[in-house]
Amino acid sequence: MSIRTFAVASFTTEAVADTTNMTDNAHMNLQGGSSTQRTKIVEVYAGGLEASTSSPQKLLLARDSTIGATLTSLTTGQSDTPDDPATAALSAPVVPFTASTTKCQRAKAYLANLAFNAIGGIVRLRFPEGQEPTMLGNTASNGEVSLSGFTGTTAALIGAHIKYETLVMLLAVGLSAWV
Amino acid sequence: MARLSKRSLEGELLIDHRNSPGLTPEDLAGFDAPAVAGGQTLESAIYVCGHCQYTVLKNPDRTRDREWCPGCDTYICDECAAVRRLTLSCNDVNRRIDAIGEALEQGVSPLLIGLKL
Numbered sequence: 635m636s637i638r639t640f641a642v643a644s645f646t647t648e649a650v651a652d653t654t655n656m657t658d659n660a661h662m663n664l665q666g667g668s669s670t671q672r673t674k675i676v677e678v679y680a681g682g683l684e685a686s687t688s689s690p691q692k693l694l695l696a697r698d699s700t701i702g703a704t705l706t707s708l709t710t711g712q713s714d715t716p717d718d719p720a721t722a723a724l725s726a727p728v729v730p731f732t733a734s735t736t737k738c739q740r741a742k743a744y745l746a747n748l749a750f751n752a753i754g755g756i757v758r759l760r761f762p763e764g765q766e767p768t769m770l771g772n773t774a775s776n777g778e779v780s781l782s783g784f785t786g787t788t789a790a791l792i793g794a795h796i797k798y799e800t801l802v803m804l805l806a807v808g809l810s811a812w813v
Numbered sequence: 814m815a816r817l818s819k820r821s822l823e824g825e826l827l828i829d830h831r832n833s834p835g836l837t838p839e840d841l842a843g844f845d846a847p848a849v850a851g852g853q854t855l856e857s858a859i860y861v862c863g864h865c866q867y868t869v870l871k872n873p874d875r876t877r878d879r880e881w882c883p884g885c886d887t888y889i890c891d892e893c894a895a896v897r898r899l900t901l902s903c904n905d906v907n908r909r910i911d912a913i914g915e916a917l918e919q920g921v922s923p924l925l926i927g928l929k930l
Contacts, residue, residue, distance in 0.1 A: 672910065692846070745866055747845050747868070750836070754833035755836075758825075758827040759825075763822055765824070765887070770910055784844060
């Protein structure tokens with residue numbers, strides 16, 4: 635498949651501890667589209683949009699111990715689109731979301747720490763090719779990854795994106811048989 | 814056949830505070846990330862632990878050997894290296910992913926058979 639970008643133009647972060655409900659529209663999540671789907675996280679970017687207040691951000695890319703349920707569709711300023719326009723749609727695509735009825739909770743299974751100041755700060759993390767963190771399935775805690783503020787984060791306006799690539803399971807099966 | 818250095822497969826972390834007041838170590842107390850001061854930029858190589866998939870920022874001043882697992886031929890983090898020394902086993906994440914994928918395909922909950930990433 636091809637790389638897709640889940641981007642949110644601006645949202646206000648929050649400080650939330652592990653295994654605690656996240657607040658709607660204060661996080662970015664990717665949830666697997668099927669029980670066997672495998673997705674690699676390729677890149678994470680966040681840029682500060684605060685105007686005047688110093689706002690340390692302690693963002694965590696992490697697996698979720700409680701996954702969101704009854705997910706809200708992306709809304710204004712939020713998008714999920716393929717990097718290459720000639721991308722075939724999956725029958726069960728990864729579901730990006732920022733709000734849900736059953737709130738998601740971060741597991742103590744961190745994949746990356748991202749720290750920057752939301753006044754004019756930028757952080758970008760590009761994972762090594764072939765070593766990207768992986769989501770598998772669509773259940774906790776392997777099947778959902780979140781980008782959210784850890785305890786100590788000052789609530790602030792940021793914009794962010796997550797680039798990811800879903801692998802077709804048929805390919806994975808073929809490779810494992812081939813190996 | 815082309816041979817690659819492991820360094821050619823490194824990822825990259827960029828923290829740009831050129832137009833920002835930046836962070837102090839006190840701002841990040843207890844948070845495992847570099848504090849980049851105002852007006853500064855950090856660009857650093859990273860690798861992902863081959864056992865737990867945690868992102869490791871490579872400290873250019875490190876003089877100890879970088880931890881490496883001969884079982885899966887990947888760099889691993891210090892915590893996983895400590896476990897490996899105790900257990901003498903390779904906990905390769907790719908093998909776990911394959912095992913979980915196979916369990917899921919067979920309709921078995923990975924948690925029931927003790928598999929997790």
